[in-house]
Amino acid sequence: MKELEFVKYLTRKFRAKRPVVKGIGDDCAVLDYTRDKYMLLTSDMIAEGTHFTKGALPFDIGWKAMAVNISDIASMGGVPKYALVSLGVSPGRGIAFLKGITKGIRSICSRFDIEVIGGDTNRAGKTVLSIALLGEVEKPCLVKRDGAKPGDFLFVTGVIGEGKKKHMKFMPRLLEARELAKNFRINSMIDLSDGLGLDLQRLTGASSVGARIYKELIPLSKGAGRVKDAIYRGEDFELLFSASPKESKKIVRRRGKRHGLSLTLIGEIVKNRGVWLIGKEGKGTRLEPGGYEHFK
Amino acid sequence: MKELEFVKYLTRKFRAKRPVVKGIGDDCAVLDYTRDKYMLLTSDMIAEGTHFTKGALPFDIGWKAMAVNISDIASMGGVPKYALVSLGVSPGRGIAFLKGITKGIRSICSRFDIEVIGGDTNRAGKTVLSIALLGEVEKPCLVKRDGAKPGDFLFVTGVIGEGKKKHMKFMPRLLEARELAKNFRINSMIDLSDGLGLDLQRLTGASSVGARIYKELIPLSKGAGRVKDAIYRGEDFELLFSASPKESKKIVRRRGKRHGLSLTLIGEIVKNRGVWLIGKEGKGTRLEPGGYEHFK
Numbered sequence A, B: 001m002k003e004l005e006f007v008k009y010l011t012r013k014f015r016a017k018r019p020v021v022k023g024i025g026d027d028c029a030v031l032d033y034t035r036d037k038y039m040l041l042t043s044d045m046i047a048e049g050t051h052f053t054k055g056a057l058p059f060d061i062g063w064k065a066m067a068v069n070i071s072d073i074a075s076m077g078g079v080p081k082y083a084l085v086s087l088g089v090s091p092g093r094g095i096a097f098l099k100g101i102t103k104g105i106r107s108i109c110s111r112f113d114i115e116v117i118g119g120d121t122n123r124a125g126k127t128v129l130s131i132a133l134l135g136e137v138e139k140p141c142l143v144k145r146d147g148a149k150p151g152d153f154l155f156v157t158g159v160i161g162e163g164k165k166k167h168m169k170f171m172p173r174l175l176e177a178r179e180l181a182k183n184f185r186i187n188s189m190i191d192l193s194d195g196l197g198l199d200l201q202r203l204t205g206a207s208s209v210g211a212r213i214y215k216e217l218i219p220l221s222k223g224a225g226r227v228k229d230a231i232y233r234g235e236d237f238e239l240l241f242s243a244s245p246k247e248s249k250k251i252v253r254r255r256g257k258r259h260g261l262s263l264t265l266i267g268e269i270v271k272n273r274g275v276w277l278i279g280k281e282g283k284g285t286r287l288e289p290g291g292y293e294h295f296k
Helices: A002-015 A057-076 A096-111 A163-169 A174-183 A196-206 A243-252 B003-015 B058-074 B095-112 B174-183 B196-209 B247-254
Strands: A020-022 A028-033 A037-047 A077-088 A115-123 A128-138 A152-157 A187-190 A210-214 A241-242 A265-268 A274-278 A284-287 B020-022 B029-032 B037-047 B079-089 B115-123 B128-138 B153-157 B189-190 B210-214 B241-244 B265-268 B275-280 B282-285
Touching: A002 B095, A002 B115, A020 B115, A028 B079, A028 B115, A037 A057, A037 B079, A037 B115, A037 B128, A057 A077, A057 A096, A057 A128, A057 A163, A057 A174, A057 A187, A077 A096, A077 A174, A077 B029, A077 B037, A077 B128, A096 A115, A096 B003, A115 B029, A115 B037, A128 B037, A128 B079, A128 B128, A152 A243, A174 A187, A187 A196, A187 A243, A196 A210, A196 A241, A196 A274, A196 A284, A241 A243, A243 A265, B037 B058, B058 B079, B058 B095, B058 B128, B058 B174, B058 B189, B079 B095, B079 B174, B095 B115, B153 B174, B153 B247, B174 B189, B174 B241, B189 B196, B196 B210, B196 B275, B196 B282, B241 B247, B247 B265
Parallel strands: A077 A115, A210 A274, B079 B115, B210 B275
Antiparallel strands: A020 A028, A028 A037, A037 A128, A077 A128, A152 A241, A152 A265, A187 A241, A210 A265, A274 A284, B020 B029, B029 B037, B037 B128, B079 B128, B153 B241, B153 B265, B189 B241, B210 B265, B275 B282
16 A cells, blocks of 8 residues: 555544544644634655664754744745654664754754644664654635646745755755745745655645646756656655746746745646646657655 | 653753643643632653553443543542544554544543544554643642641542553542542542552642551452452542541542542551551551553
């Protein structure tokens, strides 16, 4: 069972009731919080051997564990607020290791004004760090992954395919996401944690639409190699979003002028299901669900 | 560095601002939520080899991971509402294992009316399950661990020292805790996750008081062995709480009549720091901080 299927299984088993606006199946869960705001809740675990190597710097482990969660809050248009940190470390790790992780967490939390309000520490076979992050979003700013509409233009922030090089110390696109959510009508958004290939499948799947992306338009990082490899490389942590053509025009006109957003138009949402990668001569290849799968 | 010291280090590093009513250092973090209620947030991780064996039933793993979190919400007087589940499993585990964990989680969630609203699944070296649980409590019902006052009587629910036998399938004392928090003025409460010995140190330490508990009064489970061993055995998950003598009288008078609470008076809170175990002849032994330490 692949991860996508297991998530479907969980979605079926844990069907949300009110006041849960959105349960399993988006980057965050959404709760009806106050009159003006939704609460956002997300949790992500990073584990030695899967998300970082045994020799990874503890500072970087702490940073990354928080950054992936911030990225989830960002992709819903929200602001992170409070974190719970659960840490498992093997008995062989010393106190310097624990302090290093703490420093990494503190550093990114102070940058994004997040408070760590709880958590626990445990012995575990290998290092594992699980963070639950609570955030909020003004109701009109909430962006889900299931709102893409045929005709929407598709954008990504930054460059694609860099994942493995920068992935420990990446900067979550929180400011960019807030800029977008507050100033424009964004129909759908997701963060690229498992590669453009897989995350675009998620976005279109949730929205019951398809997409066409254009090989020539995809902004590749230096050394990313072939497009087809780059889009199946996880951990870019860029934003992928869609907006109507009219709204897209506004976004493109204003971007860079005041806010220095690095955005690239890479394709469009279409009515028929399926994701297509269109080459130079207009020849399309249908992309199968792929990307970085946790349960191969 | 022992766990208590590391928690102190974290408490210092992550000092809470408003609207955080209580940050690190209690069973849950407390946020000012609505006019009438506080929000409670807690997260606990359970790991293979530490909290359960490799051969543990997946159902029991799921049950236990949720139960330890429910116990934390209970000890603050609150009601659990929403959960985020982060799961790490080794590549060797099959889908039946994942489904078993899911069933255990569903079973206890349906019993306590909790909704799983998100989470993630990962590859990890050994199985590790981290759950963040969000709950709420009516403001007058909030019970913290730092409110014990000299003169208070100390009570525990159930029996002590059973830990290792029942610990996978234990029933968190949620109904009992709510009964207490709603009907009586409970000055302080904590759940016994690491043994009466250590958790009483935590409660008295947080409250800047001491305590005397009486050997003869401690309700031991069958086969618990000597009192001194039993109180350093973790995972009882009973409640330890204190109330004024006047309130204690009310609790004792009413208990059992309508609600069938199993409560035992085991001692009292005193002004001078230090926890004393008093024997038959009135001879006291000072208990050093101990219990189940995660970082020995």
